[in-house]
Amino acid sequence: xxxxxxxxxxxxxxxxxxxxxxxxxxxxxxxxxxxxxxxxxxxxxxxxxxxxxxxxxxxxxxxxxxxxxxxxxxxxxxxxxxxxxxxxxxxxxxxxxxxxxxxxxxxxxxxxxxxxxxxxxxxxxxxxxxxxxxxxxxxxxxxxxxxxxxxxxxxxxxxxxxxxxxxxxxxxxxxxxxxxxxxx
Numbered sequence: 001x002x003x004x005x006x007x008x009x010x011x012x013x014x015x016x017x018x019x020x021x022x023x024x025x026x027x028x029x030x031x032x033x034x035x036x037x038x039x040x041x042x043x044x045x046x047x048x049x050x051x052x053x054x055x056x057x058x059x060x061x062x063x064x065x066x067x068x069x070x071x072x073x074x075x076x077x078x079x080x081x082x083x084x085x086x087x088x089x090x091x092x093x094x095x096x097x098x099x100x101x102x103x104x105x106x107x108x109x110x111x112x113x114x115x116x117x118x119x120x121x122x123x124x125x126x127x128x129x130x131x132x133x134x135x136x137x138x139x140x141x142x143x144x145x146x147x148x149x150x151x152x153x154x155x156x157x158x159x160x161x162x163x164x165x166x167x168x169x170x171x172x173x174x175x176x177x178x179x180x181x182x183x184x
Contacts, residue, residue: 004046011087012078013042015150019177020046023120026146027053030117034108034140036099036133037123040080041087043150047120048089054112056095057123059084099123099133109139116140121149130162141184148174148181 024046031051038044038055059081097104119137137147171182
């Protein structure tokens with residue numbers, strides 16, 4: 001077990017060891033990885049195997065989180081930003097903003113268009129949000145890169161619907177995980 005993985009499993013989050021191992025493997029050797037939805041930094045820790053990791057999140061409660069009992073209970077009385085900051089490594093950069101804000105999204109595209117080796121999606125799990133995040137990822141990933149995301153499972157039917165709509169038959173499931181992946 002790598003040091004990154006050992007630290008990651010101690011951080012608040014939902015990803016299991018197999019999922020974290022996969023993310024570390026695809027990030028290793030990348031110049032740039034972009035993570036949409038970082039929460040406290042569990043997945044960020046292994047994605048930081050890249051030379052540079054840009055983590056995009058609001059780092060605070062949003063309306064959808066308050067409606068999601070599992071998320072609101074899990075994050076209750078937690079300063080998510082402070083936890084992410086505590087778990088940050090020197091090659092991580094925070095881009096704190098709202099993926100519903102077109103100005104914020106345009107700034108991400110302007111700064112990182114076609115430059116990421118991997119874009120990992122684990123932000124808002126609503127249908128429209130996941131669709132928008134997949135479209136955004138298509139602008140950020142370089143040719144031959146990987147777009148992937150978490151929670152393709154029965155517990156999140158909106159994720160399944162969005163991935164099937166936006167990626168059609170081109171995605172694959174990573175065995176033993178809820179991670180879907182597309183190579184561009």
